[in-house]
Amino acid sequence: xxxxxxxxxxxxxxxxxxxxxxxxxxxxxxxxxxxxxxxxxxxxxxxxxxxxxxxxxxxxxxxxxxxxxxxxxxxxxxxxxxxxxxxxxxxxxxxxxxxxxxxxxxxxxxxxxx
Amino acid sequence: xxxxxxxxxxxxxxxxxxxxxxxxxxxxxxxxxxxxxxxxxxxxxxxxxxxxxxxxxxxxxxxxxxxxxxxxxxxxxxxxxxxxxxxxxxxxxxxxxxxxxxxxxxxxxxxx
Numbered sequence: 001x002x003x004x005x006x007x008x009x010x011x012x013x014x015x016x017x018x019x020x021x022x023x024x025x026x027x028x029x030x031x032x033x034x035x036x037x038x039x040x041x042x043x044x045x046x047x048x049x050x051x052x053x054x055x056x057x058x059x060x061x062x063x064x065x066x067x068x069x070x071x072x073x074x075x076x077x078x079x080x081x082x083x084x085x086x087x088x089x090x091x092x093x094x095x096x097x098x099x100x101x102x103x104x105x106x107x108x109x110x111x112x113x114x
Numbered sequence: 115x116x117x118x119x120x121x122x123x124x125x126x127x128x129x130x131x132x133x134x135x136x137x138x139x140x141x142x143x144x145x146x147x148x149x150x151x152x153x154x155x156x157x158x159x160x161x162x163x164x165x166x167x168x169x170x171x172x173x174x175x176x177x178x179x180x181x182x183x184x185x186x187x188x189x190x191x192x193x194x195x196x197x198x199x200x201x202x203x204x205x206x207x208x209x210x211x212x213x214x215x216x217x218x219x220x221x222x223x224x225x226x
Contacts, residue, residue, distance in 0.1 A: 034214070041220075041222070042219060042220065043120075043204050043217035043218050043219050043220040044158075044204070044217045045217070046214055046215070046216055046217075049214060093213070100146065100148075100163070100208060100213055100215070101148070101158075101160040101163070101173070102150075102158060102160075102206075102215055103157065103158070104157040104158045105157065106157070
């Protein structure tokens with residue numbers, strides 16, 4: 001699985017958009033970009049994933065550059081409850097087993113300020 | 115909708131005592147199930163995975179074991195806990211070709 005690079009921390013004002021970057025310059029053609037977050041003392045929460053096209057769901061938007069070497073997770077209106085560590089992961093599609101294991105890096109600690 | 119449960123939420127156990135952590139999934143059939151451990155300040159370590167009842171694969175040799183007695187039940191056990199077994203234990207499930215994994219709330223284990 002390709003390695004990802006994320007800033008260690010970011011601040012965002014409540015109500016503003018939070019834009020979390022991720023570099024994955026060695027991503028392979030069949031690898032997806034996944035985003036999870038982990039609020040303190042809780043299990044990781046799936047947010048969104050994508051392959052090439054931009055994706056949007058009720059939680060966030062994922063913007064993937066055309067060369068797929070980087071992506072940005074956008075929380076459109078951050079709230080205090082969005083304070084968490086956000087993990088960007090790239091992984092090939094799997095069908096169960098060890099090849100599906102998720103490898104979390106150090107992530108980005110997003111602190112939403114009131 | 116699918117939900118995943120883990121219990122207990124927290125556990126304090128003496129060294130050498132046994133362990134049993136339980137994970138159950140609702141709202142899906144024949145899921146792939148995973149046990150991860152997250153040590154303080156570290157990433158996730160895959161411990162075990164299961165693709166079906168009675169089918170367990172171990173990723174890391176250790177004094178832990180896993181069992182899957184039912185389709186949506188996954189159990190993590192130990193006969194004798196070590197100090198190094200302390201950590202945050204996470205159960206996850208996934209299914210389908212792309213297999214996004216969804217995590218439970220976790221069990222925080224402290225071995226003293």
